[in-house]
Amino acid sequence: MIEHEALVEAARQARENAHAPYSNFRVGAALRATSGRIFGGSNVENATYGLTVCAERVAIFKAMSEGERGFDAIAVVTDTDALTPPCGACRQLIWEFCGDVPVILANLKGKTEMLQMRELFPKPFDSRNL
Ligand code: THU
Numbered sequence: 001m002i003e004h005e006a007l008v009e010a011a012r013q014a015r016e017n018a019h020a021p022y023s024n025f026r027v028g029a030a031l032r033a034t035s036g037r038i039f040g041g042s043n044v045e046n047a048t049y050g051l052t053v054c055a056e057r058v059a060i061f062k063a064m065s066e067g068e069r070g071f072d073a074i075a076v077v078t079d080t081d082a083l084t085p086p087c088g089a090c091r092q093l094i095w096e097f098c099g100d101v102p103v104i105l106a107n108l109k110g111k112t113e114m115l116q117m118r119e120l121f122p123k124p125f126d127s128r129n130l
Pocket of ligand 1: 020042043053
């Protein structure tokens with residue numbers, strides 16, 4: 001867990017930039033690339049609601065668009081007692097781009113939990129199904 005502290009801290013910082021005026025549910029994510037670089041992301045909402053992008057996907061798209069391929073771990077931070085796991089859409093993309101990585105969930109009180117993607121997404125549709 002110790003090596004994941006920097007990742008949780010990056011997710012905490014990313015959460016500061018959450019744009020969540022509709023839900024007031026502020027989320028931060030951070031993704032560590034195999035290069036060692038860490039990419040933060042926050043949720044970004046908009047008036048249509050449906051075009052909202054989750055923090056996890058913002059982090060993934062930032063990293064991919066910077067040329068990163070291959071990731072070690074992702075962290076998700078919210079200010080809730082019950083930790084927040086990635087939504088279904090994010091699980092699909094975390095699986096595709098990161099594979100069976102550890103997913104570190106944390107809140108602002110220091111509660112953490114680590115899950116593997118294969119637990120969160122046990123029977124995936126992916127390129128092997130095409
Ligand atoms: N949200 C995330 O950013 N990540 C999650 O893992 C769960 C949900 C966002 C989407 C929306 O802006 C708000 O949280 C409420 O669903």
